[in-house]
Amino acid sequence: MKRVTIRVPATTANLGPGFDSFGLALNLYNTVTLEEQDSGLDITGCHPDYTNRNNLVYVAYKAAMAAMNLPVRGLKIHIDANIPISRGLGSSAALLIAGAMGANALHDFPLTLKQILEITTPLEGHPDNLAPGIFGGLTASMTHEDKPLSVVFPLHPDWKFLALVPDFPLSTAAARAVLPQHLTRADAVHNIGRGALVLKALELGDDELLSAAMADKVHQPYRKALIEDYEPIEQLVKSNGAAFCLSGAGPTLLCITRNPDLQDILESQLRTLTKATWKVLPLKAEHRGAQVL
């Protein structure tokens, strides 16, 4: 039977003020192979807890098959995951994209990328990690009349993205549970201007504007208590002139810089500064979304 392999990039969501809207694809990948069979579901390459019908690849595969009016029979899934789980780097979005794109590729691509986004968004709850994983690059998304709409924005080529990944996970549900239901007008105004200016700073390669515009009042102030080392790391990164934000819901912290020495500086100083162990992952923007290999 036909077999397809889909490679999906990691993504960092929010980028400071763009809560549930902004996202960026990074050059770290999950690769998933799907092969239909007469019956049964066989999943390999992941923890036994995920080898069942709740597996996100399978859930999205089924949703895409329903959208194409095709019956679901059996499926083999093999997952080769490099995106760390529950770290704020879009691992669940990558699996959903792989499932929906896999179904599409197995049936000669009747679905557009926009439809893949529409099928996967209700499964993830928000489009911010999905859009860059599907379209690549820097994206901003919104929901309009119950459907996601996403646009790809220009990105200066010189940015380096350092993902600081801790040795502990943080579930998105826990990181959303601490957020308030209501915002003050002042906090909303604070984020509206910064959202527009973050996108412009990322386009221009303007470090100073980016650092100022990344300050957020919608989610980061509430989430930082969940990450013990957040404040000392924030200070260290900012004192080196880099922009700083939480990657998605965390716990990964993201530094955006044009300074080639920042990685060495962080690696040497983090060890003495923090309680947890933090790995510095040097990443680049990925301008291609999910690919059929």
Ligand code: HSE
């Ligand atoms: N925008 C989401 C959040 C990303 O911050 O909760 C994580 O799924």
